Amino acid sequence: MNLASPLPMFVDTAKSRNTVLTISELTRRIRGSVEQEFFNVWVLGELSNVKRPSSGHVYLTLKDAHAQLQAVIFKSVAHGLKFEIQDGLQVLAFGSVTVYEARGQYQLIVERMEPKGIGALQLAFLQLKERLEKEGLFDPAHKKPLPALPRKIAVVTSLTGAAIRDIVNVINRRFARVEILIYPVKVQGEGAALEIAQAISDLNTISNIDVMIVGRGGGSLEDLWAFNEEVVARSIFASRIPVVSAVGHEIDVTISDLVADKRALTPTEAGELVVPRYDQIMDACEKIKTRLVQALYNKILLMRSRLLRIEHSFSLKRPFDKVYRLQQDVDEIMQRLVTTGKHMVQLERERLAGIANRLDSISPLRVLSRGYSITTLVIDDKLIKSTEGLAAGNRLKTRFSHGSVVSSVVEVLE
Amino acid sequence: MAKIKFEDAVKGLEDIVERLEKGDLPLDETLSKYEQGIKLYKQCIALLEDAEKKIQILVKDENGVFRTRDYELEFTQGNNSK
Numbered sequence: 001m002n003l004a005s006p007l008p009m010f011v012d013t014a015k016s017r018n019t020v021l022t023i024s025e026l027t028r029r030i031r032g033s034v035e036q037e038f039f040n041v042w043v044l045g046e047l048s049n050v051k052r053p054s055s056g057h058v059y060l061t062l063k064d065a066h067a068q069l070q071a072v073i074f075k076s077v078a079h080g081l082k083f084e085i086q087d088g089l090q091v092l093a094f095g096s097v098t099v100y101e102a103r104g105q106y107q108l109i110v111e112r113m114e115p116k117g118i119g120a121l122q123l124a125f126l127q128l129k130e131r132l133e134k135e136g137l138f139d140p141a142h143k144k145p146l147p148a149l150p151r152k153i154a155v156v157t158s159l160t161g162a163a164i165r166d167i168v169n170v171i172n173r174r175f176a177r178v179e180i181l182i183y184p185v186k187v188q189g190e191g192a193a194l195e196i197a198q199a200i201s202d203l204n205t206i207s208n209i210d211v212m213i214v215g216r217g218g219g220s221l222e223d224l225w226a227f228n229e230e231v232v233a234r235s236i237f238a239s240r241i242p243v244v245s246a247v248g249h250e251i252d253v254t255i256s257d258l259v260a261d262k263r264a265l266t267p268t269e270a271g272e273l274v275v276p277r278y279d280q281i282m283d284a285c286e287k288i289k290t291r292l293v294q295a296l297y298n299k300i301l302l303m304r305s306r307l308l309r310i311e312h313s314f315s316l317k318r319p320f321d322k323v324y325r326l327q328q329d330v331d332e333i334m335q336r337l338v339t340t341g342k343h344m345v346q347l348e349r350e351r352l353a354g355i356a357n358r359l360d361s362i363s364p365l366r367v368l369s370r371g372y373s374i375t376t377l378v379i380d381d382k383l384i385k386s387t388e389g390l391a392a393g394n395r396l397k398t399r400f401s402h403g404s405v406v407s408s409v410v411e412v413l414e
Numbered sequence: 415m416a417k418i419k420f421e422d423a424v425k426g427l428e429d430i431v432e433r434l435e436k437g438d439l440p441l442d443e444t445l446s447k448y449e450q451g452i453k454l455y456k457q458c459i460a461l462l463e464d465a466e467k468k469i470q471i472l473v474k475d476e477n478g479v480f481r482t483r484d485y486e487l488e489f490t491q492g493n494n495s496k
Contacts, residue, residue, distance in 0.1 A: 149420035168469060182471045184472075278462060285458045289427075289455045292431050292451040295434035296445070296448045
């Protein structure tokens with residue numbers, strides 16, 4: 001099929017009336033005319049039906065209120081897009097319309113795409129920020145404290161930029177005795193993000209690094225872009241060494257700033273954050289040592305005054321006083337015990353006497369003393385109140401006030 | 415001297431001082447804590463003094479081996495331009 005010679009758009013009508021075209025032929029002609037007519041056009045529309053099969057190409061529909069257009073972004077172009085292609089985004093797309101003959105469908109082959117109303121980089125920043133935030137990469141819980149006295153500080157930056165000079169200046173100003181290890185990287189342009197990410201993970205394999213500064217001097221959004229790349233964010237997040245980010249000059253926040261354990265507004269500030277102030281630390285150490293000595297001194301004073309008190313106390317002068325006083329206490333208690341005991345016995349006695357009197361008053365012995373007697377059967381000692389059941393020959397026992405007799409029944413009188 | 419982190423030494427020293435300032439420990443315990451404190455203090459000072467200034471550049475060769483070379487301080491004198 002010869003595609004090199006696109007057909008004119010309006011085919012001779014006489015020709016088309018007299019010839020029967022194959023579908024392929026017709027489609028080829030349509031394709032030719034469409035490609036010629038709609039070569040390198042900009043379109044404005046909303047993204048929908050975004051699909052990403054494993055081929056790496058992106059298929060989507062561009063639409064407005066009244067129409068829609070199929071579009072494809074081939075892998076190589078898709079790879080270079082800074083922002084994420086999402087349904088609902090308003091975009092400007094540049095490319096050429098062609099016909100996909102196998103399906104008889106026309107589509108736009110996209111070569112460039114920009115979000116509408118916002119720069120691609122800004123949108124990319126916002127999209128990545130939202131995604132990483134959801135994942136928890138900016139969570140304060142993940143932020144590591146900076147060491148109070150770092151001895152080895154790594155700096156990931158360009159050797160030729162302002163950042164390293166600023167940091168070295170801080171060290172010189174403070175007469176700091178620290179080791180600085182510079183890991184030179186590209187801080188802008190193609191491949192910078194990968195270099196920075198690699199540097200951060202490389203430094204994590206080196207021992208004794210207490211803290212690292214990652215950054216560069218100020219610049220445009222494009223200049224700072226490497227610090228907004230996901231690969232850098234991930235390596236900062238994965239770093240076991242605390243990371244201080246120092247990008248630019250206070251204006252923009254980068255993704256790196258958000259992920260880092262500490263954000264410095266400038267490289268100079270980063271230096272001031274991590275380089276120890278020996279004089280201040282020394283002062284603090286001296287202060288706490290003074291408190292230590294004072295605490296011991298206070299304890300000794302306290303002990304001494306307690307000793308003095310004991311020395312002058314009444315009991316130390318007359319050591320037996322306490323014993324005597326205790327003995328006195330014991331005597332007192334004993335005395336009370338005895339008194340109580342006596343009283344109790346007296347009470348018991350009176351109680352017993354009362355009971356005895358009451359017993360006495362109901363005792364049958366009292367009746368006997370008035371001349372009555374009690375008669376019982378000898379055989380079972382049963383009390384006899386009448387003649388019932390008695391017969392001659394029964395042996396009876398009769399109790400008097402004093403003594404008793406046994407007698408036999410001679411006759412029962414009814 | 416055992417390798418101790420500066421933060422840990424300071425923290426240990428602060429804890430001891432706070433405990434002693436309560437003043438309710440027996441004298442012998444107070445003394446032994448005091449001695450511990452002084453030891454930590456000396457470690458802090460030693461850590462403060464035991465460091466040197468060194469600025470180096472890390473270079474990774476093609477085999478992935480790291481080497482270092484000294485950083486030249488040629489433009490650190492009051493140069494604050496970008």
